[in-house]
Amino acid sequence: MSIRRHLLLIIALAIKELLALLRDKKSRMVLIGPPIAQLLIFGYAATFDLNHITLAVYNEDPGEASRELISRLSGSPNIDLLYTIQHESEIKPLIDNQDVLMVVHIHPQFSADISQGKSGKVQLILDGRNSNTAMIALNYTREIILQLNQQWAKNGLLHGPPVILESRAWYNENLRSRWFIVSGIIGLLSLVVSLVVTALSVAREREQGTFDQLLVTPVHPAFILIGKAIPGLLIGILEASFIIVVAVLWFDLPFRGSIGALYLGVFLFTLSSVGIGLMISSICVTQQQAVLGAFMFLVPAVILSGFATPIANMPDSVQLITYLDPLRYFLIIVRSVFMEAGSYNLFWPQYWPMVIIAITTLTMAAWLFRHKMY
Amino acid sequence: MSQNLRLQRLKGLVRKETLQIIRDPSSIALAFVLPIILLFLFGYGVSLDARNIPLGIVVEQPDAATQSLSGSFEQSYYFSPHYFQTIQQAEIALKFHHIQGIIWLKQNFARQLFSHTQAVIGVRVNGVDSNQANLTLGYIQGTWQDWLYRYARVQGVKLNIPIEAEPRVWFNPAVSSRMFLIPGVVAIIMTIIGSLLTAMVVAREWDRGTMEALLVTPLSNIEFIAGKIIPYFVLGMGSLAATVILAIWLFDVPFIGSVGILLVTGALFMLVSLAVGLLISVLSKNQFVAGQVAIVISFLPAFILSGFVFDIHSMPAAIQVITHIVPARYFVAILQSLFLAGNIWPIILTNTAELLILLLIFSRLVAKKTRKRLE
Numbered sequence: 001m002s003i004r005r006h007l008l009l010i011i012a013l014a015i016k017e018l019l020a021l022l023r024d025k026k027s028r029m030v031l032i033g034p035p036i037a038q039l040l041i042f043g044y045a046a047t048f049d050l051n052h053i054t055l056a057v058y059n060e061d062p063g064e065a066s067r068e069l070i071s072r073l074s075g076s077p078n079i080d081l082l083y084t085i086q087h088e089s090e091i092k093p094l095i096d097n098q099d100v101l102m103v104v105h106i107h108p109q110f111s112a113d114i115s116q117g118k119s120g121k122v123q124l125i126l127d128g129r130n131s132n133t134a135m136i137a138l139n140y141t142r143e144i145i146l147q148l149n150q151q152w153a154k155n156g157l158l159h160g161p162p163v164i165l166e167s168r169a170w171y172n173e174n175l176r177s178r179w180f181i182v183s184g185i186i187g188l189l190s191l192v193v194s195l196v197v198t199a200l201s202v203a204r205e206r207e208q209g210t211f212d213q214l215l216v217t218p219v220h221p222a223f224i225l226i227g228k229a230i231p232g233l234l235i236g237i238l239e240a241s242f243i244i245v246v247a248v249l250w251f252d253l254p255f256r257g258s259i260g261a262l263y264l265g266v267f268l269f270t271l272s273s274v275g276i277g278l279m280i281s282s283i284c285v286t287q288q289q290a291v292l293g294a295f296m297f298l299v300p301a302v303i304l305s306g307f308a309t310p311i312a313n314m315p316d317s318v319q320l321i322t323y324l325d326p327l328r329y330f331l332i333i334v335r336s337v338f339m340e341a342g343s344y345n346l347f348w349p350q351y352w353p354m355v356i357i358a359i360t361t362l363t364m365a366a367w368l369f370r371h372k373m374y
Numbered sequence: 375m376s377q378n379l380r381l382q383r384l385k386g387l388v389r390k391e392t393l394q395i396i397r398d399p400s401s402i403a404l405a406f407v408l409p410i411i412l413l414f415l416f417g418y419g420v421s422l423d424a425r426n427i428p429l430g431i432v433v434e435q436p437d438a439a440t441q442s443l444s445g446s447f448e449q450s451y452y453f454s455p456h457y458f459q460t461i462q463q464a465e466i467a468l469k470f471h472h473i474q475g476i477i478w479l480k481q482n483f484a485r486q487l488f489s490h491t492q493a494v495i496g497v498r499v500n501g502v503d504s505n506q507a508n509l510t511l512g513y514i515q516g517t518w519q520d521w522l523y524r525y526a527r528v529q530g531v532k533l534n535i536p537i538e539a540e541p542r543v544w545f546n547p548a549v550s551s552r553m554f555l556i557p558g559v560v561a562i563i564m565t566i567i568g569s570l571l572t573a574m575v576v577a578r579e580w581d582r583g584t585m586e587a588l589l590v591t592p593l594s595n596i597e598f599i600a601g602k603i604i605p606y607f608v609l610g611m612g613s614l615a616a617t618v619i620l621a622i623w624l625f626d627v628p629f630i631g632s633v634g635i636l637l638v639t640g641a642l643f644m645l646v647s648l649a650v651g652l653l654i655s656v657l658s659k660n661q662f663v664a665g666q667v668a669i670v671i672s673f674l675p676a677f678i679l680s681g682f683v684f685d686i687h688s689m690p691a692a693i694q695v696i697t698h699i700v701p702a703r704y705f706v707a708i709l710q711s712l713f714l715a716g717n718i719w720p721i722i723l724t725n726t727a728e729l730l731i732l733l734l735i736f737s738r739l740v741a742k743k744t745r746k747r748l749e
Contacts, residue, residue: 026663034670045693046678048505052687069537095544097720098707101687119538128546129710131554132422132505133685138541139512145537146515152536165518166494167511169501170468177504192674196666204662207581287581288574289400291665295570296408299673303415308683310506312474313421321419339502346470 009219013227020204021197021231031197031235035189039243042185043251046308048177053137054100056083058091063111065120072148073104078140095127102126102137171339182251183338184307186243187330190266191273191301194236195294198277201228202369203290215369225366229274236270247338257337261344265333268354272326275361282368301325306332326357383593387601391575395605401571405613409563413617416559417625422551426454427510430464430473433457434481439525443495446521447477452513461496468500475499475510545714556627557709558682560617564640565676565702567613568647569654571606573668576655576744595744599737603648610644631712635722642729643705647672649736650701656743676702704729 022028055073059066074081082100085091094100105123114120124141126134150164172179205211214224244262247253280293304311304318305327311319322328329350336342395401429447433440447453456473458464464476478496486493497514501507546553579585588598618636622629651668658664678684679693680702686694697703704725711718 024660024663026658026660027666030663030666030670034667038670038674041693041696042674042678045689045697046684047688048508048684050685050688054687065536096715096718114536119535122537122539124539124541126541126543128543128549129554129714130681130685131543131546131549131551132683134543134546135422135512135549136505136508138543139508139515142512142515142539145539149536164492164494165497165515167497167499167514169499169504169507169511172501172504172507175501175504175507180502180504188674192669196669200662200665284400286398286400287661287665288398288578291574291661291668292400292404292570294665295404295566295669295673296411298669299408299412299566300415302677304419306503309420309422310424310503312427313424314419318415318419335502340469 006223009223010226010230013219013223014230017201017227017231018234020201021235031193035193035239035243038189039185039246043178043182043247046177046181046185048132048136048181049175050133050136050140051078053079053102053140055079055081056085056091056094056100056103057081057106058085058088058103059106060108061106061110061112061120063115065111065114066106069106069122069145069148070104072144073141076140076144091125095125098127098129100127101133102141104141178251179253179339180335181308182247182253183335184305184331186240186247186334187269187305187327188302188307189243190236190240190270191327192298193239194232194270194273195277195280195298196291197235198228198232198274199280199284199290199294200287201232202278202281203284203287206284207286221366221369224369225278225362228278229271229362232274232277233267233270236273237266240266240270253338255338256341258343259337261342261347262333262337264344264351265330265337265347265354268351268358269326269330269333272354272358272361275358275365276326278365279361279368282365301327304328323353324357326354329354380594380597383591384597384601384604387593387597388604391602391605394575395609401609404571405567405609406616408566409613409617410620412559412563413556413620413624416555417552417621420551420555422505422509423549424452424506424509424513427452427475427513428473429453429455429514430458430467430476431455432459432461432464432476432478434460434479435484437484439484439487440479442525442528443479443518443521444477446517446524450513450517453517465498468498471500474506475514477514552625553627553714554710555683556621556625557713558680558706560614560621561643561680561702561705561709562673562676562682563617564610564614564643564705565647565672567610568606568644569651569672570668571609572602572648572651573654573658573664573672574661575602575606576652577658577661577664580659581661595741599652599740599744602652603645606648606651607641607644610648611641614640614644627713629713630716632717635717636709636712639705639708639722639726639729642726642733643701646701646729646733646736649733649740652740653736653743656740675700679703680706682706698728699732701729701732704732 057070059070073079083094091103095103103125105125107121110120110122124138126138128134169175202211205214248255276297277294280297281290284290284293304322304325311322311328314322333342333347333350336346431444431447433444444455447455458467461478467473468476476498478498480496483493495518499507499510543549579588621627650672654667654671655664658667679697679700686697686703689697708722708725711721
């Protein structure tokens with residue numbers, strides 16, 4: 001057969017798959033609507049920045065210094081001073097019922113101690129049910145106290161610390177978690193879409209009985225595979241491009257790196273997602289199994305990718321598993337291109353594992369076409 | 375119509391669904407294997423507590439003071455220091471992700487330290503993962519402050535820091551993220567099982583053409599819905615029990631509240647999730663669409679909008695309104711209190727009430743949309 005005929009064959013198969021996917025109005029909507037809604041909702045919702053630290057103050061000290069501290073705290077844009085309490089017994093219900101995240105308890109001797117050159121004691125009581133929120137609120141409050149300390153020291157009223165820290169964050173100068181999360185969503189949503197499109201494609205034909213018809217045609221299974229892979233690849237890449245544009249234009253993410261390096265990453269990532277989707281699909285007999293299979297892959301893939309929590313914090317054995325997760329590599333690429341001005345030379349360690357994942361899964365899918373598990 | 379006949383019909387349908395569950399191993403796998411996998415993943419895999427952060431240290435002029443400072447970082451559980459000769463080398467390492475941050479002690483550090491002008495320590499962190507960067511900065515500050523007190527004591531200098539803060543973190547004194555993630559995981563697992571399982575069950579009948587067969591039976595709407603829900607409810611509650619027991623047993627998460635409240639609120643939450651699943655199923659009538667919608671509507675919102683990892687109060691007001699229709703939000707709040715803080719009635723009651731309202735709305739919608747009619 002000539003190359004031209006092969007090409008025509010692949011195109012015909014791809015068109016058939018695309019039609020099967022897009023003909024139904026509901027499935028069309030499902031591919032377009034939810035991802036856009038999710039991008040917008042999650043883009044705003046998923047933030048580690050605390051901008052409403054709810055606070056109650058229990059001040060036993062009548063002095064000047066405590067008033068200054070309270071006005072510093074309540075003047076901060078990220079702290080909402082909700083209650084001023086008079087009695088120790090009021091602390092517990094406020095924290096228990098999650099009315100406030102933090103109670104600042106200023107001891108009676110606070111101002112007196114400071115004016116005598118001793119350290120004034122402040123107790124910070126936090127709700128640890130969400131430990132991350134508690135830590136961020138604690139760091140934030142400490143920062144305010146540190147600034148106050150340094151200012152008092154500078155005014156010559158007191159000794160300040162002899163050493164100060166001068167901290168600077170690279171690449172994300174104001175430490176906006178939205179930059180981190182929205183860039184992660186690019187990977188997350190294109191994984192979901194390309195996986196679901198392909199995971200159901202073989203299972204659906206199996207359930208409807210048309211897959212056997214396809215197998216008895218003179219078309220080589222490799223072509224059936226390519227035909228089934230193309231729609232997932234196209235939709236995945238389109239989806240990723242759309243989100244990239246929205247991330248830059250709507251969410252104001254910086255785009256500092258190389259577009260080519262990013263798109264090589266998008267291509268390899270989508271290809272490996274499609275490979276995994278097709279592999280799941282050819283193992284499964286029914287669509288229900290395929291959806292569950294996609295899910296069984298998707299949930300760990302998201303959790304272990306470093307999307308929300310860093311891979312470096314995981315135990316070593318779990319870190320080994322993350323090397324099987326294509327999203328892990330892609331997230332490094334996206335975030336680096338957006339924030340670190342990354343380019344090809346930084347990304348080889350991310351590219352080749354995705355190539356291997358794609359080749360392995362696609363080959364297994366092609367083999368499984370013929371050799372059903374049961 | 376006699377009550378007896380109704381009951382018999384319902385029993386028949388429940389039996390059919392149960393057989394379908396048992397014969398397709400994937401639902402059993404979803405109900406019992408997935409929770410275990412997820413628990414392991416979250417319990418061992420997901421942690422916001424950093425340890426051994428690779429930290430570059432540049433000392434331009436080593437002496438006793440710089441040595442004791444870098445010693446503090448070496449002893450810290452949070453850092454594993456790497457030394458660099460120059461700041462340029464360290465910055466390259468930061469760029470290639472070999473290290474997460476840099477501590478830079480400049481040449482005049484020691485001189486400034488003894489001349490009573492303030493010495494400056496330069497700190498750089500990679501801010502791409504902003505949350506991690508924030509925590510790293512916090513740890514650096516903590517290590518630095520400890521060193522400062524110790525160093526002052528050794529030098530015999532009286533160190534007067536005007537305000538000294540003593541933090542107390544209630545319910546989770548070790549500030550371990552696992553303690554707060556595990557209760558949330560239980561809620562996420564329940565969401566997935568409840569809505570994903572049932573999302574497929576009505577759509578499957580349409581896909582396979584068996585819906586017509588059900589249509590010609592004298593089955594009423596309510597019986598149809600009940601027949602679909604009961605077997606999955608049993609499956610889901612079994613899975614809830616297994617998950618909670620495993621969570622407490624494997625991860626030493628305390629469970630301070632009462633088991634009775636857990637069962638009641640858990641059952642309520644299960645019903646809401648099942649109703650969401652059925653609604654998806656009834657509306658989409660096609661497994662492909664139902665499967666997609668279930669993934670998009672159940673798992674991701676439960677993960678992101680429930681307050682499980684991301685704090686709801688920090689979201690924009692419009693998004694906070696949306697979180698009210700995410701059932702997982704209420705169950706996460708109930709579970710976090712039950713596990714770590716005990717029976718905090720105001721939290722349990724308000725969240726239970728909201729779950730009840732959601733259940734009414736969703737079940738009403740399901741009943742309305744389940745029309746036994748061919749189109």
